[in-house]
Amino acid sequence: MAVESPEGDLQDSNVMSSVIGRMFAFVIYQKPTKGNFLEQTIMLDECERIGLKIIARMKHDSTVQGHFLQDKFETSTVNFIKVGPIFNELLYGYRFSGFIKGNESLKVDAADWDDIDLIC
DSSP: EEEEEOOEEEEEHHHEEEEEEEEEEEEHHHHHTTOOOOHHHHHHHHHHHHEEEEEEHHHHHTSSOOOOTTTEEEEEEEEEEEEETTTTEEEEEEEEEEEEEEEOEEEEEEOOOOOOOOOO
């Protein structure tokens, strides 16, 4: 498994509230024997099943009171694509990506700036 650093946006924000969206991505890899297409197919199926188990857990955690994913994980934004062969190792797998969105404070701290006196 490889986990990518998230990308972000503030497209659902407005003057009154800040909503930060983060696109997450991870890849589940397997290394089939070169030229063994049956093994490659079996391992790709395993990669998909493992990735979907992770997504299912994230979906569950988004319903758990107090969990950092509570009401933030958007299952409908998840997609996955087959990848491979990757690198010299000829890895195959699936890359899963989706969004986690939530309200986050974007208050200005006067200590960070020379030209303002208040915390807004």
